[in-house]
Amino acid sequence: MGQFENKxxxxxxxxxxxxxxxxxxxxYVQVGDILYVSGQISKGDDGLIVGKLGDDMQTSAGAEAAKICAVALLAQVKAACGGDLDRLQRVVKLTGFVNSTADYTEQPQVINGASDFLGEALGEAGKHSRSAVSAAALPFGVAVEIDGIFQIK
Known part of the structure; x- marks a missing residue:
């Protein structure tokens, strides 16, 4: 087990x-040392994490859903790297989509669930640029979907 998986x-x-x-x-698609990972939806051990922020879901629950998306992103990176997550050099960019009402404005706090997790788990390699945007609806009614761009070796 490598350093990232140990952490x-x-x-x-x-x-x-x-x-x-x-x-x-x-x-995912790899182009040179850049890995583009398709959107990962909020799906936990108990199934899909559904809800609409600003309606039937609180920001803290949305942040937890975003963290779960980040775990799925890392699972895709590990698969793309032949099982060696330590080939990950940097999280370059995340784009987070939040299923939210028209007047909800805490999308950044929701996507912080993913950003904070990646920073804690990966240290300097986890620091990234990002976007956090509202979506009127997401596939299957999930609360959050996040895609990512990663640099690998």
Missing amino acids: LAQMGITLPEAPAPAGNYVP
């Missing part, structure tokens, strides 16, 4: 198997 284990996180795509696309 995750200390945090009580075991990466799941990388989720299979739910449609006609691939889970």
Whole structure:
């Protein structure tokens, strides 16, 4: 087990198997040393995490859903790296989509769930640029979807 997975284990996180795509696309595409990972939806051990921020879900619950998306992103990175997560050099950018009402304005705090997790788990390699935007609806009614761009070796 490498340094990143050791840190995750200390945090009580075991990466799941990388989720299979739910449609006609691939889970990731590598171009040179850049890895583009498709959007990962909020799906925990008990199934899909559904809800609309500003209506039936609180910001803290949305942040937890975003963290779960980040765990799935790392699972995809590990799969793309042949099982060696230590090939990850840097999280370059995240784009977070938050299923939220028209007047909800805390999308950044929701996506902080992913950003804070990646910073804690990966240290300097986890610092990234990002966008956090509202979506009127997301697939299957999930609360959050996040895609990512990563640099790998």
